[in-house]
Each structure stands twice: as structure tokens, then as C-alpha cells.
Amino acid sequence: MELISDLKKGKRQAIAKAISIIENNKSESKKLIKKIFKESGNSIIIGITGPAGAGKSSLINKTVLELKKLGITPAVLAIDPTSHVSGGAILGDRVRMIESTDSGTYIRSIASRGASGAISRSIRNSIRVLEYANFDPIIIESIGAGQTEIEISNIADITVVVFNPHTGDSIQTIKAGLTEIGDIYIVNKSDLDGASQLYDAVQDYIGSVSSDKITVLKTSTKTNEGISKFAKKLKDLMKEKRKTKKEKEKQCLEFELRDIILNNIKEKIDFMSDNKIYDKYLKLVQTKKMNPIDAADKISKLIIK
Ligand SMILES: Nc1nc2c(ncn2[C@@H]2O[C@H](COP(=O)(O)OP(=O)(O)OP(=O)(O)O)[C@@H](O)[C@H]2O)c(=O)[nH]1
Numbered sequence: 001m002e003l004i005s006d007l008k009k010g011k012r013q014a015i016a017k018a019i020s021i022i023e024n025n026k027s028e029s030k031k032l033i034k035k036i037f038k039e040s041g042n043s044i045i046i047g048i049t050g051p052a053g054a055g056k057s058s059l060i061n062k063t064v065l066e067l068k069k070l071g072i073t074p075a076v077l078a079i080d081p082t083s084h085v086s087g088g089a090i091l092g093d094r095v096r097m098i099e100s101t102d103s104g105t106y107i108r109s110i111a112s113r114g115a116s117g118a119i120s121r122s123i124r125n126s127i128r129v130l131e132y133a134n135f136d137p138i139i140i141e142s143i144g145a146g147q148t149e150i151e152i153s154n155i156a157d158i159t160v161v162v163f164n165p166h167t168g169d170s171i172q173t174i175k176a177g178l179t180e181i182g183d184i185y186i187v188n189k190s191d192l193d194g195a196s197q198l199y200d201a202v203q204d205y206i207g208s209v210s211s212d213k214i215t216v217l218k219t220s221t222k223t224n225e226g227i228s229k230f231a232k233k234l235k236d237l238m239k240e241k242r243k244t245k246k247e248k249e250k251q252c253l254e255f256e257l258r259d260i261i262l263n264n265i266k267e268k269i270d271f272m273s274d275n276k277i278y279d280k281y282l283k284l285v286q287t288k289k290m291n292p293i294d295a296a297d298k299i300s301k302l303i304i305k
């Protein structure tokens with residue numbers, strides 16, 4: 001396949017095409033993954049999460065330029081929380097990351113529509129495409145809320161949580177976000193009022209709940225404060241995490257296998273709901289001719305056979 005050899009060369013068009021296949025074409029996607037799977041699992045995955053508007057895209061844009069100076073060329077996948085058609089966030093992310101795109105970084109938004117299993121499937125497989133095209137690390141931007149956040153922590157080797165003083169987050173809400181402990185916490189928009197207080201509060205709180213070496217940094221994408229420090233910290237962490245990457249990969253593959261099995265079963269169940277046998281048992285239960293436990297057992301056996 002020409003696509004595969006172009007991917008290996010890191011050709012942008014091939015990457016774009018491969019990710020589109022992954023997002024939109026299940027059977028073609030299967031064929032593609034079969035070809036590239038063996039070579040996957042080697043790049044460090046950096047997950048950058050935090051509330052909407054915290055400055056994640058702006059921060060990634062500036063940080064990528066600093067990483068470049070350190071000899072590192074990442075690719076970026078921004079998970080778009082809005083619908084695929086609205087385009088708002090996609091455009092926003094693109095505009096904010098324009099400098100880093102110019103520097104040779106590959107940036108792509110992927111939609112977070114559909115079932116949660118489908119989200120992680122396209123993230124994981126898009127990562128594989130970027131790994132095959134020799135990008136390392138791969139940065140994933142996602143809104144820190146709900147399902148996607150949990151999935152990101154199952155995928156990322158390094159997790160970065162971004163806050164800022166102007167999202168109206170009190171230290172209470174931030175504490176809630178901090179329970180999913182990241183490797184680096186960032187108080188962004190340090191050029192704005194309240195950043196220092198927030199930084200002190202986050203540091204105090206992290207110090208009180210964790211004995212590990214967790215980094216808290218203050219950054220501003222307007223004044224560039226803290227950006228090079230952040231990039232250096234990422235470089236150090238990449239080196240460290242590479243030592244445990246194999247183990248982490250095994251864990252990630254187990255999560256993935258389970259996700260796929262659950263998803264396959266779920267798809268069968270969705271199909272079941274307009275199935276005659278299902279209807280028959282449903283009626284039996286609703287007319288109290290059969291109890292729901294026995295009926296569910298019978299249906300389950302039909303699904304998993
Ligand atoms: N004052 C100030 N504004 C910033 C800073 N970083 C980002 N912003 C602004 O904050 C707004 C949101 O920035 P984004 O980078 O789009 O934030 P995001 O977290 O990627 O947003 P979503 O992807 O929509 O969740 C924009 O108007 C940025 O210009 C900063 O360091 N200081």
C-alpha cells in the first residue's frame with residue numbers, strides 16, 4: 001500500500017488520510033491498523049488536560065516551539081469536545097497553534113462524538129499512525145471533564161493538568177480535579193491577577209496529598225513566563241518515562257482489549273433491541289410470564305455465543 005510507505009516517510013497528506021480513515025471507515029481502519037500495529041507503542045504520550053479556556057492550545061503552541069529548540073518534534077492531537085460539524089473549537093485550536101504548525105509540528109483535531117469506546121478507539125489508532133510517521137512525543141489536548149479525561153489518563157505516559165485564575169475555579173473545584181493526580185500541574189495566565197495565590201494554593205494542596213515529586217509551574221503564553229521551564233521538565237520526564245514505557249504499554253493494551261470487547265458486546269446489545277427474540281422475552285417479562293433474571297440470562301447467552 002502506497003499509503004503505508006508514505007506514512008513511514010512522515011508525509012503529511014498520508015497522515016491526514018490515515019487519520020480520516022480511522023475516524024470514518026471501520027473496515028479500512030482495521031486493515032490499516034493490522035499493518036502498523038507491530039511498530040506502535042514506542043512514542044511517549046503527553047496528555048494535556050484542564051477546563052475549557054484554561055489556555056491548553058495556547059500553551060501547547062508555545063511549548064512546541066521550545067521543545068523544538070531542545071531537538072524534539074511532537075505531533076498534537078486535539079480532541080474536539082463539540083460536535084464534528086460546528087467547527088468552532090477546531091478552528092480555535094488551529095488558530096492558537098498556528099506558530100507551532102509552521103515549525104513542522106503535525107496538528108490534528110479529532111472529534112469526540114459517539115460512544116466513549118469509539119473516542120478511545122480513534123485516539124489510540126490515531127496515535128499509532130503518528131508513531132508510524134515517527135513523531136515522538138505525541139501531545140493530546142483534551143478538556144478535563146468526564147469520560148474523555150479518564151480515558152486520557154489510561155493512554156498518557158505523562159499527564160499535565162492546566163488551571164488558570166480566571167475560569168472562576170475556586171480551590172475547591174481545583175482540588176476535585178487534582179484527585180486524578182497528574183505529573184505536572186500548571187497555573188496558566190500568570191500575567192493575570194490571582195495567579196500567584198492560585199499557584200501557592202495548588203502547591204500547598206499538592207504538598208499535602210502527595211509525597212511524590214510532582215511539579216507545579218506558573219506559565220503565561222502572553223509573557224512566555226515558565227514556558228521554557230515547562231519544556232525542559234517535559235524533556236526530563238520523557239527520558240524518565242521511557243524506562244517504564246514497556247510496562248505502561250502492557251497496561252494500556254490491556255485497557256484497550258477490554259474496551260474493544262465491551263464495545264463489541266455493546267454493539268450486539270444495541271442490535272438486540274430491535275430483534276424478535278429480544279422482543280419475545282421482553283413481552284414475557286412485561287406480562288410477568290417470566291422473571292427478568294431468567295430472561296436476561298437467556299438473552300445474554302444468545303449474545304455471547
Ligand atoms: N492573559 C492570558 N490569556 C491567555 C493565556 N493563555 C491563553 N490565553 C487566552 O485564553 C483563551 C483560551 O485559550 P485557549 O488556548 O484556546 O484555551 P484552551 O484551554 O485550549 O481552550 P479549549 O480548547 O476551548 O478548551 C484565549 O483567548 C487565549 O488567548 C495567558 O497565559 N494569559
Ligand SMILES: [Mg+2]
Pocket residue numbers: 056057058078092093141
Ligand atoms: Mg484548545
